[in-house]
Every structure is written in C-alpha cells, then in structure tokens.
Amino acid sequence: MKNDKGKYYRRIRMAKRIVSHIFLILIVIFSIFPIYYVLLMSLSPLSNLSQMTIEKLIPNLTYLTTNNYEAILYHYPFLTWLKNTLIFSTSATFFGVLMAISSGLALSRMNIPLKKVILYMMLILSLFPFVIMVIPFYFMFSELGLVNSYTGLIIAYSAGAVIFASWLIKNYVDMIPKDYEEAAQIDGYTRTGALFRVVLPIAKPVVIFALVLSFMGPYTDYALAGQLLTNPSMYTMAIGMYYVSQGTVSMNYGTYSAFAVLMGIPIFLLFFAFQRYLVSGFSIAMYK
Amino acid sequence: MVRKVGSWSLKSLLFILPVIVVLIFLDFYPIAYSIYMSFTNFGEFHFFNYSFIGLENYIRIVKSGFLWQLLWQNAIYAFGSVALFAPLGFIIALVMNQRGLRGKTFYRTAILFPWAYPAFITILIWQGMLDYRFGIVNELLEKIGIKPIYWLGTPGTAMLSIILVNLWLSFPYYSYVFTSAMQSIPSELYEAAEMDGYGPIGRLKNIIMPMLSRQIAFVVIFGFIFTWNNFYIPFLLTGGGPGTSTQILITYSYSSAFSYLQFGIGAAYSVISILVLLVIVIIANHYSKMMTVLY
Numbered sequence: 001m002k003n004d005k006g007k008y009y010r011r012i013r014m015a016k017r018i019v020s021h022i023f024l025i026l027i028v029i030f031s032i033f034p035i036y037y038v039l040l041m042s043l044s045p046l047s048n049l050s051q052m053t054i055e056k057l058i059p060n061l062t063y064l065t066t067n068n069y070e071a072i073l074y075h076y077p078f079l080t081w082l083k084n085t086l087i088f089s090t091s092a093t094f095f096g097v098l099m100a101i102s103s104g105l106a107l108s109r110m111n112i113p114l115k116k117v118i119l120y121m122m123l124i125l126s127l128f129p130f131v132i133m134v135i136p137f138y139f140m141f142s143e144l145g146l147v148n149s150y151t152g153l154i155i156a157y158s159a160g161a162v163i164f165a166s167w168l169i170k171n172y173v174d175m176i177p178k179d180y181e182e183a184a185q186i187d188g189y190t191r192t193g194a195l196f197r198v199v200l201p202i203a204k205p206v207v208i209f210a211l212v213l214s215f216m217g218p219y220t221d222y223a224l225a226g227q228l229l230t231n232p233s234m235y236t237m238a239i240g241m242y243y244v245s246q247g248t249v250s251m252n253y254g255t256y257s258a259f260a261v262l263m264g265i266p267i268f269l270l271f272f273a274f275q276r277y278l279v280s281g282f283s284i285a286m287y288k
Numbered sequence: 289m290v291r292k293v294g295s296w297s298l299k300s301l302l303f304i305l306p307v308i309v310v311l312i313f314l315d316f317y318p319i320a321y322s323i324y325m326s327f328t329n330f331g332e333f334h335f336f337n338y339s340f341i342g343l344e345n346y347i348r349i350v351k352s353g354f355l356w357q358l359l360w361q362n363a364i365y366a367f368g369s370v371a372l373f374a375p376l377g378f379i380i381a382l383v384m385n386q387r388g389l390r391g392k393t394f395y396r397t398a399i400l401f402p403w404a405y406p407a408f409i410t411i412l413i414w415q416g417m418l419d420y421r422f423g424i425v426n427e428l429l430e431k432i433g434i435k436p437i438y439w440l441g442t443p444g445t446a447m448l449s450i451i452l453v454n455l456w457l458s459f460p461y462y463s464y465v466f467t468s469a470m471q472s473i474p475s476e477l478y479e480a481a482e483m484d485g486y487g488p489i490g491r492l493k494n495i496i497m498p499m500l501s502r503q504i505a506f507v508v509i510f511g512f513i514f515t516w517n518n519f520y521i522p523f524l525l526t527g528g529g530p531g532t533s534t535q536i537l538i539t540y541s542y543s544s545a546f547s548y549l550q551f552g553i554g555a556a557y558s559v560i561s562i563l564v565l566l567v568i569v570i571i572a573n574h575y576s577k578m579m580t581v582l583y
Contacts, residue, residue, distance in 0.1 A: 020383050021391070027380060028398040031460065035401055037424060038413045057424075103307040110300035118304075118311075125315055127569060129517040131538055132558050135325070135545050136318035159314035166307055192299070220408035223519060227546055238408055242524075245412045253416060264409045271404035272397075 035264075042068050042257035068258035075255075076240065077232070078262070085219060085236040091154045093214040096161030100210055103162075104169025105195050109181075119170070126164040131223045133160070138227050148231045156224060161214035172206035173199060205277040212274055219267065237263050319562075326556035332549040345556040354532075355560070361447070362536040362561075365522070366515040368451040369458065374507050376455065377462025382492070384463070385470045396467075403460040411524040414453045415440070418525075443533030446526045450534055454521050462507055469503040470496065509572045516565055537561035 037057075043064045044056065072078050106112060107119065137156055146152025176199055184194035200207070218225075222238045229235060241263060244256050271278065326345055330338040349355050384395060402410065417424050418439040426436040439449045473495065481491050497504075517538045522528055528535035528543060535543075538561050545554030 016386075017389070020386060020389060023383055024380075024391075024395045028395060030456065031399050031401045034410055034413050034417060034456070035405055037417065099306040099310065102303045106300050106303035110303065112300050112304055118308075121311060121315075124566075124569070125311075127513055127565065128562060129519060129538065131517070131519040131542060132322070132562060133315075133318050134542065135551060135555050135558065136321040138545075139325075139551075140318060140321065155314070159310045162307060162310050163315070216406065220406045222408065223523075223542065241409065241412065245415070245524075256416075257413075260409045260413060264405050267406050268404045271400070275400065 035268075038257045038260050041254055042261045044254065068254040069262070071255045072258045072262065076244070076259075077235075078237075078240070078259070080233060081235055081237045081240040084234055085238070087150055088153055088157060088225075088236060089215050089218040091150075092157030092161060092218045093211055095154070095158040096214045097165055097207065097210050099158070099162045100165035100169055100214075101200065101207065103166045105173060105199065107166065107170040108173035109178075109195060109199070119167075122163050122167050126167055130160045130217070130221070134224050134227060137224060141228060147228055148234055150234075153218070153225060153228055156228075157214075157218040157221070160217055161210075165210035165214060168210055169203060169206050172203050176202050208274050208277040212270060212278060215270075216267065322555045323559055325552055326559045328552050330551040330555075331553070338552070341552075345552050346560075349553065349556055349560070357532070358535060358537050358540055358557075359564070361534065362516065362564075364447060365450060365454075365534075365536055366512050368447075369454040369515045370508055370511040372451060372455045373458040373462050374504070374511060376459045377507070378466050378504075380459070380463040381466035381470055382496075384467060399460050399463060401460075402456050407457050408520060408524070410457065411453060411521055414449075414456070415525050418449055440526050441530060443530060446530060446534045450521050450525055453525055454515065454518070457521070458511070458515075462511070465503060465507060466500070469500050473499050505575075513565065513568065513572075516568070517561060537564070 040057070040059055043059070043066070045063055045065050045067065107115060112118070133156070141147055141152045141156070144152070146155070180198050180202065181189075181191070181194040184198040185191060189197060218236075220238050221236075222242050225236050226239055226242065229239065241259055244252075244259055327340055327342060328338045329341045329344070380399065383389075384392060416422075418426075420426065420436060420438050420441055423439070425439065430436060437445055440446050477495050477499075478491065481495055486494060516536075519538050519542070522534050522536055522539050523542070526534045528539050532540070537557055541554045541557035541561065543554075544550045544557060548554075
C-alpha cells in the first residue's frame with residue numbers, strides 16, 4: 001500500500017519535470033528564434049525574404065556565404081557609421097558616468113542642501129523617456145548651431161545618461177556600510193580619498209551597469225540623431241539601419257540581416273560578459 | 289570659522305555641480321521650453337514668427353476627439369503588455385525555481401537573448417518576420433494549418449503584434465526579477481509549509497504570493513510606466529499604422545512635430561503624455577509608497 005503511494009508520487013513528480021522541460025524549451029525557442037533567424041539570413045545566399053522557407057531554417061553548411069557581409073561593408077558607408085556611433089557612445093558614456101560617479105557618491109555620503117528635492121527631481125525625470133526631449137533639443141541646438149555636430153549630440157546623450165546613472169549609484173552606495181571609509185580614514189585617507197579609493201571599488205557592479213546602460217542609449221538612438229544629423233557623413237549605425245530597413249522586405253533582406261548582426265553582436269557579447277553585474281546591479285539599485 | 293563650517297559643503301557642492309547644471313540646462317529648461325511651445329502656434333506656417341496662442345492647441349486636441357483614441361490605444365498598449373509579461377515572467381520563475389531541475393543554467397542563459405540584443409534591431413527583425421506575404425511567422429502558421437494573418441496590416445492585429453513583440457522584449461527581465469525574489473524566500477518556510485501538508489498551490493497562495501507582494505507591485509507599476517512611453521516598438525514596428533491605429537501619445541507627438549511640422553501641437557501631446565504619467569505615478573505612490581526608497 002505504502003509502496004504504491006510512493007510510486008504514484010514519483011510518477012507525478014516525473015510528469016511535472018517533463019512538462020517543465022517542455023515549457024522551458026518552448027520559451028527558449030521563442031527567445032532565441034529571431035536572433036537565430038537573422039543570423040541564418042545573413043549567412044545565406046537568399047537575397048530576399050520570399051525565398052526563405054521553413055526547410056531552409058536548418059542551415060545547409062555548403063550554401064553558407066559571407067556575400068551579405070561584404071555587401072554591407074563595401075556598398076554601404078558602414079565603417080563611417082560605426083566610427084560616428086563609437087564617437088557618440090564612448091564620449092557620452094565617459095562624461096555621463098564620470099558625472100554620475102561624483103554626484104552619486106556625493107548624494108549618498110555628503111551633506112548637500114536640498115538633497116531630498118534633488119533626489120525627487122531625479123527620480124521623476126528618470127521616469128520620462130528621452131524622446132520627450134527631442135522637440136526642445138532640436139530647437140535649442142539649432143539656435144546654438146549644434147546641429148550636425150559631435151558636440152551637440154554628445155552633450156545631449158551625456159545628459160540622458162547621467163540622471164538615471166547617478167540615481168543608481170547613489171542607491172547602491174547607500175547600502176555599503178560606512179565602516180569601510182571610517183577604517184580607511186584611520187589608515188590615513190582623506191574623506192574624499194576614502195570615497196574614491198575604498199567605496200568606489202565596492203560599487204563596481206553598479207558602475208559597470210551604468211557604463212553599459214549609458215553606452216546602449218546613444219548606440220541605438222534614432223529619435224534624436226535622426227533629427228539632429230542631416231549630413232550623411234555624420235550618420236550613426238541606428239540611422240543607417242533605419243534607412244536600410246525601409247523597403248527591404250522584398251529586396252536585400254540578406255544585406256539588412258548582415259547589418260543587424262554586425263551592429264547587434266558587440267552589444268550582445270558585452271551583455272553576456274558583464275551579465276552578473278547587470279542583473280545584480282539593476283535589482284539592487286531599483287529596490288533596495 | 290566660516291570656512292570650517294562651509295568647507296565640506298562647498299566641496300560637496302562641487303561634486304554635484306555638473307549634475308545640477310545638467311538638471312537645469314538640459315532637463316528643466318527643455319521641459320519648460322516644451323511647455324511654452326505647446327502654448328504657441330510654432331509650426332510650418334509660423335516658423336520664425338510664432339506667437340503665443342494660450343490654450344488653443346489643447347482645446348483643438350481635446351475637441352478633435354483624437355486625444356481619446358490615443359489615450360485608449362496607449363492604455364491598451366501598456367495594460368496589454370503588463371498583463372502578458374508580468375504573468376509569463378512569474379510562471380517562468382516558478383518553473384525554474386523547482387528544486388533539482390536540471391539545465392537551469394542553460395535555460396537562464398538562453399532566455400536572456402532578447403534582453404541582450406539591442407531592441408532597436410530586434411524590433412526591425414520582427415517587422416520582417418511578421419510580414420504578411422514573406423514573413424516566417426505566417427509560414428510557420430501555414431504549416432500547422434492556420435491561415436496567414438495580416439499581422440501589421442489591420443488595426444487589431446497590429447496592436448496585438450506590438451504587444452507580442454513587447455512581450456518578447458520584456459519577459460527576460462521580469463523572469464529575472466521574480467527568480468531572484470523567489471530565491472530570497474527562506475527555504476525553512478517551504479519546509480514548514482510541506483510539513484503542514486500544503487501542496488504546490490497552497491504554497492503558491494500562502495507563501496510565495498504574500499512574500500512577493502512588494503516585487504509584484506513593483507513590476508506592475510514600473511512595467512506600466514516604462515511601457516506607457518516606450519516609443520520604439522510602435523514607431524519601428526508599425527510606424528503608428530495602419531492609419532493611426534497603433535499611435536500612442538509619444539509617437540504621435542513625434543510625428544506631429546517632425547512629419548507634419550506642427551511643433552506646437554507635438555509639444556502639447558508630449559506635455560499631455562507627461563501629465564498622464566505623473567498622475568499615474570502619484571496614484572501608484574499613494575498605494576505602494578514607492579517613493580519611500582528616498583528615506
């Protein structure tokens with residue numbers, strides 16, 4: 001009798017396992033499929049979408065080709081777009097995160113007049129999307145002669161990154177016990193020195209998170225760049241991708257896929273390289 | 289003496305000065321500028337000689353009846369997205385949190401793909417996949433006997449496509465939030481529940497749900513706030529079409545300004561979008577006290 005019951009429970013557990021695995025495998029297919037699909041398209045000799053059939057979803061190694069990559073590299077100003085994107089992204093990340101580190105540390109550890117007001121403002125502003133700023137920025141920068149200039153967009157992107165990043169760093173540093181700095185001060189560090197030499201290294205996860213987040217914004221921004229940059233030699237990858245994507249469904253989908261892979265893979269690898277910082281950084285900073 | 293009292297705070301002001309400058313010149317000033325523009329006839333016909341016209345833009349927007357359509361679509365977009373990605377994230381976390389399940393690392397890594405790849409690109413990939421004639425989605429559906437669907441071509445299915453693509457983009461993050469929250473529940477609680485004879489559903493109802501109420505509130509509120517103004521999915525996937533059936537306030541603000549060159553009207557729509565969001569934040573704060581992170 002008891003044995004039967006044990007068997008019954010084992011079977012139920014077994015069935016639960018199988019159902020769980022089937023469910024998770026379906027979810028995995030759902031998540032990976034679009035990226036697999038575009039990678040396959042980029043390497044296949046098919047020139048347009050209509051030639052893609054289900055049978056071809058299983059790659060035939062003898063047909064794989066790099067033609068599409070050659071096309072995007074040689075027939076489009078891809079390298080110019082890449083250069084511009086990297087100029088905008090790295091400069092904005094550098095300035096934005098530098099400001100965010102200094103203000104995040106200060107907001108967490110120093111006495112600042114109107115601190116609560118500043119924090120409220122920052123929290124509310126970080127809820128607003130960057131797109132809201134496009135209309136006023138467009139006219140402000142036109143008046144200042146910053147259209148089609150690196151400076152204008154770098155200023156805008158740094159501003160876009162700094163508020164949320166300061167907020168994240170402040171929240172994270174709040175959780176670091178003050179004992180560390182106090183110990184460092186006994187060892188002869190100044191208060192500022194202790195903040196930068198001792199507290200900042202402990203806050204590494206959130207700083208890395210802020211770096212990746214600040215880099216991603218300009219890297220994939222079309223809303224502002226599409227309006228402020230009218231000179232093709234200033235175009236970024238996102239603008240290029242937007243134009244290449246228009247009307248490619250029936251033609252050149254392979255080229256477009258190669259573009260999507262070349263632009264996406266660096267971010268994809270960056271994400272996985274820093275995955276553990278990203279996940280912990282976000283959840284800790286958002287609700288401590 | 290003044291120096292002694294003031295030196296620390298003067299130094300701390302220096303630390304925060306760059307952010308104050310950014311806040312004033314690159315946040316408050318542009319927002320004020322936007323609000324001012326929304327009270328003018330700034331546009332194609334009054335580019336350099338625009339004038340203050342008071343509430344006229346707002347009156348026109350409210351009278352046109354189009355505002356209600358936009359609010360309705362915006363609400364469907366935000367509610368529909370949260371209603372799908374929050375439960376899916378929760379279920380995935382529940383399934384992955386089973387003791388002794390094999391391949392957890394593989395599953396956890398694989399579901400990160402949509403989060404790791406830039407959304408700007410994957411939205412455009414989905415646009416190709418959902419194409420009526422050539423898209424792979426319709427081809428797969430045909431294989432299992434379902435007639436091709438005009439995904440991006442009719443108002444209802446276009447909104448559905450936007451919500452489904454948003455589901456694909458968002459569920460990894462929410463699965464992670466729920467997984468880490470579930471892992472923080474002490475295992476003694478599960479053991480105690482098992483001793484008391486609770487089955488899986490009893491455990492879900494009496495332990496997991498109450499313990500996670502704060503995270504669930506967080507996901508629903510922030511999910512809604514982020515989706516409300518999430519510009520790129522409608523902008524890239526459907527461009528607001530067919531017609532205006534998938535426009536939301538922020539995309540319509542953008543196209544009013546840059547496609548129709550009605551900057552005053554465009555600014556007014558973005559002001560309305562911010563106001564709606566502020567009301568939602570105030571209500572949410574009243575119930576969940578999310579601003580308490582400040583104290």
